[in-house]
Amino acid sequence: xxxxxxxxxxxxxxxxxxxxxxxxxxxxxxxxxxxxxxxxxxxxxxxxxxxxxxxxxxxxxxxxxxxxxxxxxxxxxxxxxxxxxxxxxxxxxxxxxxxxxxxxxxxxxxxxxxxxxxxxxxxxxxxxxxxxxxxxxxxxxxxxxxxxxxxxxxxxxxxxxxxxxxxxxxxxxxxxxxxxxxxxxxxxxxxxxxxxxxxxxxxxxxxxxxxxxxxxxxxxxxxxxxxxxxxxxxxxxxxxxxxxxxxxxxxxxxxxxxxxxxxxxxxxxxxxxxxxxxxxxxxxxxxxxxxxxxxxxxxxxxxxxxxxxxxxxxxxxxxxxxxxxxxxxxxxxxxxxxxx
Numbered sequence: 001x002x003x004x005x006x007x008x009x010x011x012x013x014x015x016x017x018x019x020x021x022x023x024x025x026x027x028x029x030x031x032x033x034x035x036x037x038x039x040x041x042x043x044x045x046x047x048x049x050x051x052x053x054x055x056x057x058x059x060x061x062x063x064x065x066x067x068x069x070x071x072x073x074x075x076x077x078x079x080x081x082x083x084x085x086x087x088x089x090x091x092x093x094x095x096x097x098x099x100x101x102x103x104x105x106x107x108x109x110x111x112x113x114x115x116x117x118x119x120x121x122x123x124x125x126x127x128x129x130x131x132x133x134x135x136x137x138x139x140x141x142x143x144x145x146x147x148x149x150x151x152x153x154x155x156x157x158x159x160x161x162x163x164x165x166x167x168x169x170x171x172x173x174x175x176x177x178x179x180x181x182x183x184x185x186x187x188x189x190x191x192x193x194x195x196x197x198x199x200x201x202x203x204x205x206x207x208x209x210x211x212x213x214x215x216x217x218x219x220x221x222x223x224x225x226x227x228x229x230x231x232x233x234x235x236x237x238x239x240x241x242x243x244x245x246x247x248x249x250x251x252x253x254x255x256x257x258x259x260x261x262x263x264x265x266x267x268x269x270x271x272x273x274x275x276x277x278x279x280x281x282x283x284x285x286x287x288x289x290x291x292x293x294x295x296x297x298x299x300x301x302x303x304x305x306x307x308x309x310x311x312x313x314x315x316x317x318x319x320x321x322x323x324x325x326x327x328x329x330x331x332x333x334x335x336x337x338x339x340x
Contacts, residue, residue, distance in 0.1 A: 019077040020104060021306050022068055023157035025145075025173060026061025026166045027136035028083035028107060030094045033120040056332060057097040057105075058118050059083065059136065060163040060193060060295050066101045067299025067321050068306070071337050076102035078306065080153050084108045084139035084169075090115035091135075106153065108144035110135065120291075127291065139166075141173040158186050159306050161298065164193030164205065171204035178211035182250040187305065191298060192217035195224035202228050210249040214305075216298055219261040236267050237274040244269045256311060260297055260322075266315055277315045280323045296325035 034053045057066060065079035072078050081098065085091040085107045094115055098105035116136035121128045144150055160181050162174050174190075181188035190212045192198060197205060198221065209215075217225065219236055226239040233239060240257040248255055259267045265276035300321025304314040320339050325332075 017078050020080045020153055020156040021158050022079045023154055023160045024061045024065035025082040025162050027059045027133055028062050028085055029059040029116040029118040030090045031056040031058030031118050036121045055093050055097055057094055057101055060165055063292055063295035064299040066103055067296050068302040069102050070333055071300055071303035077104040079103045081105045084135050086113055086115040086135040087111050088114050108139055110138055113138050137169055139170045141170055145173050161189040161302055163191045164197040167201045167204045174208050178208050182211040185252055187213045189214040192221035192225055195221055198225040198228045210247050213253050214256045216258050218294055222259045240267050240269050240274050280319050293322045293326050297322040
């Protein structure tokens with residue numbers, strides 16, 4: 001098998017992974033979490049000054065590639081990540097956190113906007129999230145993606161993943177990567193990410209759709225997508241099938257659609273059929289925080305996908321990763337997975 005040959009989802013064998021096999025691009029946010037009292041939520045700016053805070057590399061796509069790397073463990077830097085940060089203190093922390101997660105992050109750094117943040121204020125069982133995209137909104141294709149050294153990293157990859165959120169920032173960057181994947185018979189994955197993407201960014205979303213080999217979403221996002229496209233059904237299996245059959249550029253690969261439904265079965269198209277995959281049983285009392293579960297599912301899925309595992313195995317890995325994340329605060333994980 002040559003280096004240029006893409007992973008094949010139908011084989012069950014694993015192969016040694018090389019650096020930069022998985023490529024992600026999105027909105028990098030520095031996750032800042034602190035345990036606070038209720039009256040504090042009004043005074044967000046003081047969060048870093050007044051409390052012992054934890055920092056993590058965050059943002060949807062970055063979370064997913066970080067989890068994929070964690071599931072893979074060795075070699076380091078299987079995952080590449082592109083996004084925009086500020087030339088500032090939080091940017092430096094973000095770079096350090098990405099490095100600690102063994103992700104090969106190549107950020108576009110600029111001075112117009114500060115590094116994006118997502119503050120999680122934890123009061124007992126509740127969390128309030130305050131996201132400020134800031135620099136993440138400033139990604140420029142011609143100033144970063146188009147640079148030869150960066151584009152070489154894109155070309156090295158065999159699997160690509162971009163969350164739908166990035167459609168609000170740089171749809172032209174997504175299209176460039178998606179077309180490259182399609183033209184070279186590599187695997188391009190995308191996520192519906194949030195109902196507002198299908199509602200307000202439908203045009204750029206549908207421009208990318210012909211290049212999408214694997215589409216992720218949850219049940220709410222799937223329902224909104226179906227409504228926006230006039231599918232006239234709220235049956236999730238039917239939505240998956242109709243989505244699979246949307247026009248596709250690379251006909252060598254049949255589109256795969258994967259919809260998660262929280263504690264209910266994950267729905268996925270397997271060939272011509274739609275199959276239900278039960279999630280891992282979990283004691284509801286063990287659930288600490290479901291934020292990041294979707295990102296974790298995708299990360300687990302991608303870790304198996306780059307190792308050329310079958311779809312069933314990719315979903316099993318996704319379920320495992322999500323199961324680990326929901327028992328912890330934030331999108332964090334133990335040092336090593338105990339996944340067999």
